Amino acid sequence: xxxxxxxxxxxxxxxxxxxxxxxxxxxxxxxxxxxxxxxxxxxxxxxxxxxxxxxxxxxxxxxxxxxxxxxxxxx
Amino acid sequence: xxxxxxxxxxxxxxxxxxxxxxxxxxxxxxxxxxxxxxxxxxxxxxxxxxxxxxxxxxxxxxxxxxxxxxxxxxxxxxxxxxxxxxxxxxxxxxxxxxxxxxxxxxxxxxxxxxxxxxxxxxxxxxxxxxxxxxxxxxxxxxxxxxxxxxxxxxxxxxxxxxxxxxxxxxxxxxxxxxxxxxxxxxxxxxxxxxxxxxxxxxxxxxxxxxxxxxxxxxxxxxxxxxxxxxxxxxxxxxxxxxxxxxxxxxxxxxxxxxxxxxxxxxxxxxxxxxxxxxxxxxxxxxxxxxxxxxxxxxxxxxxxxxxxxxxxxxxxxxxxxxxxxxxxxxxxxxxxxxxxxxxxxxxxxxxxxxxxxxxxxxxxxxxxxxxxxxxxxxxxxxxxxxxxxxxxxxxxxxxxxxxxxxxxxxxxxxxxxxxxxxxxxxxxxxxxxxxxxxxxxxxxxxxxxxxxxxxxxxxxxxxxxxxxxxxxxxxxxxxxxxxxxxxxxxxxxxxxxxxxxxxxxxxxxxxxxxxxxxxxxxxxxxxxxxxxxxxxxxxxxxxxxxxxxxxxxxxxxxxxxxxxxxxxxxxxxxxxxxxxxxxxxxxxxxxxxxxxxxxxxxxxxxxxxxxxxxxxxxxxxxxxxxxxxxxxxxxxxxxxxxxxxxxxx
Numbered sequence: 019x020x021x022x023x024x025x026x027x028x029x030x031x032x033x034x035x036x037x038x039x040x041x042x043x044x045x046x047x048x049x050x051x052x053x054x055x056x057x058x059x060x061x062x063x064x065x066x067x068x069x070x071x072x073x074x075x076x077x078x079x080x081x082x083x084x085x086x087x088x089x090x091x092x093x
Numbered sequence: 094x095x096x097x098x099x100x101x102x103x104x105x106x107x108x109x110x111x112x113x114x115x116x117x118x119x120x121x122x123x124x125x126x127x128x129x130x131x132x133x134x135x136x137x138x139x140x141x142x143x144x145x146x147x148x149x150x151x152x153x154x155x156x157x158x159x160x161x162x163x164x165x166x167x168x169x170x171x172x173x174x175x176x177x178x179x180x181x182x183x184x185x186x187x188x189x190x191x192x193x194x195x196x197x198x199x200x201x202x203x204x205x206x207x208x209x210x211x212x213x214x215x216x217x218x219x220x221x222x223x224x225x226x227x228x229x230x231x232x233x234x235x236x237x238x239x240x241x242x243x244x245x246x247x248x249x250x251x252x253x254x255x256x257x258x259x260x261x262x263x264x265x266x267x268x269x270x271x272x273x274x275x276x277x278x279x280x281x282x283x284x285x286x287x288x289x290x291x292x293x294x295x296x297x298x299x300x301x302x303x304x305x306x307x308x309x310x311x312x313x314x315x316x317x318x319x320x321x322x323x324x325x326x327x328x329x330x331x332x333x334x335x336x337x338x339x340x341x342x343x344x345x346x347x348x349x350x351x352x353x354x355x356x357x358x359x360x361x362x363x364x365x366x367x368x369x370x371x372x373x374x375x376x377x378x379x380x381x382x383x384x385x386x387x388x389x390x391x392x393x394x395x396x397x398x399x400x401x402x403x404x405x406x407x408x409x410x411x412x413x414x415x416x417x418x419x420x421x422x423x424x425x426x427x428x429x430x431x432x433x434x435x436x437x438x439x440x441x442x443x444x445x446x447x448x449x450x451x452x453x454x455x456x457x458x459x460x461x462x463x464x465x466x467x468x469x470x471x472x473x474x475x476x477x478x479x480x481x482x483x484x485x486x487x488x489x490x491x492x493x494x495x496x497x498x499x500x501x502x503x504x505x506x507x508x509x510x511x512x513x514x515x516x517x518x519x520x521x522x523x524x525x526x527x528x529x530x531x532x533x534x535x536x537x538x539x540x541x542x543x544x545x546x547x548x549x550x551x552x553x554x555x556x557x558x559x560x561x562x563x564x565x566x567x568x569x570x571x572x573x574x575x576x577x578x579x580x581x582x583x584x585x586x587x588x589x590x591x592x593x594x595x596x597x598x599x600x601x602x603x604x605x606x607x608x609x610x611x612x613x614x615x616x617x618x619x620x621x622x623x624x625x626x627x628x629x630x631x632x633x634x635x636x637x638x639x640x641x642x643x644x645x646x647x648x649x650x651x652x653x654x655x656x657x658x659x660x661x662x663x664x665x666x667x668x669x670x671x672x673x674x675x676x677x678x679x680x681x682x683x684x685x686x687x688x689x690x691x692x693x694x695x696x697x698x699x700x701x702x703x704x705x706x707x708x709x710x711x712x713x714x715x716x717x718x719x720x721x722x723x724x725x726x727x728x729x730x731x732x733x734x735x736x737x738x739x740x741x742x
Binding site (some may be wrong): 074 | 542543653708712715716
């Protein structure tokens, strides 16, 4: 019973870690994405740089995922 | 390799009578990166453009405006190139002829379009009027009666009746809107108009000056419209015919005119006196002998000399890599052109980019599809950025197949038999994975998350270490070794000190074991890290301490190599499970649905699989790797010349 509860909490924690960081990355990306599209409208050469800048906040999700993976597989 | 091509500064000096011949040779050689002469000093002036320059650029402007009107596209070259000397006398007459034709068709199209618009407006009006029981001539042409027509929502009759009883009201409705026609005596026109205008729901309709039954009029208009549409289509197909007929001429003459404009405007970049000219620029070192021979071998008094002790500033950068690594120059240039003394990382990207990509996607099926896709692009597009991207994709596809074998995955299905929760799940090959040395295939990604996670961190540490080592090299060449120690080496010390300390302390952090502070590895790690921090503070000030955690986040960032892979394998697995265990098990029509889900699911996953691993692999290079050593900011080598596609001399 206790083990099952612990497993449940670990799963919850993993979900929260990925979910909240996903939200965070989304909030970060929205303004960068908008600015990148704006820059691209001025000069299509910004496509590469804009795309890169836009994916930078995605790191946060990766950290969340690392935390989730550690929770699920290491503990 | 790893360094931009060696360049040498050259000066070409000659007398003015040899100017044209020299420009001709320079352009044909396509080697000299000209440094524009900007200041007028000591008797030197900026040269004057050739006599034909304005004529050529005028033609070019005309030609480009015609091309944009016709929507011409660039082709990939002709089977047979057109001779420039045959083309040049044709340009003026053909161009004016073409311009006239295109303008004529455009004017025609514009007038047809205007007429169509008018007919459309009349048609809309008559459609509304057709709901009233009146002929078209009933609305206008009276001496003592005024007819108001319009849409209205409210009931207006009472208000009219209050004003006059000499009126006639007709109503009808279309799509829920009410339409009315009110005929009143002319002397009451202003009052009734006021009543109608004061009603906010009233929109007036102006009846066209036509006669007869609305239905008949509608049919006539429809016929006229069909006729106009046909004329418009004729004009359009005439434009398409022009575009096809003159396609070759336009491409060839644009190239010819561009080249001639370049040549005749070249003196604007030279320094000249009354009798001589001087051209300053850079060429690749290994081409110098050819260059000297060709230029001095031309007509007249022209001499080439090289400036040996010129300080290396603003050297144009021509990247120099072995052929297989060439396409990766595109990725480096997208970030920034390297400086002359900097390491050119294209060759490193050639190894690491497909490696990361392959580990992320790691599926034989997707790898084969990607390979086919890139092969198709490569054979369709023969040059330019897309071609190079396709080559990069091809390397990535090969790497994906290789790691697909290691992970034992084909479209998410297992390649070899695997043990799954104590049960054997049959693979496609139906055999157990082979052992290669110590490695037992397949490494199932879902079962081996922990070791794979550790592997990604090791990859990250190695990649960042390589970056820092390159950083030490770049900084010590540009600013001296002392700066390299306080700027880059200290980071390497912090990195390895930190790793040694954290790895030995890990059991204590995770499971609450007792930390052995006497452990020599732990102690030397701490010491190394502290020395690194001291050097860092010495070099960049105390604020740099704030940056230390980025090292940790940089390494964690490499976990995406596993994470992206797990998500793509997870989607594939989910699609397969839905189809095999849920839909196919039901039989009947569900098998068709299952096949659709299978195709759709894997297509989406493949698209994500191109974008995701590509972007993230690139990001690891740009953000985690390049920031350790790469500054960029060089000028790209752009030699004076042109690569002819459509014409020849």
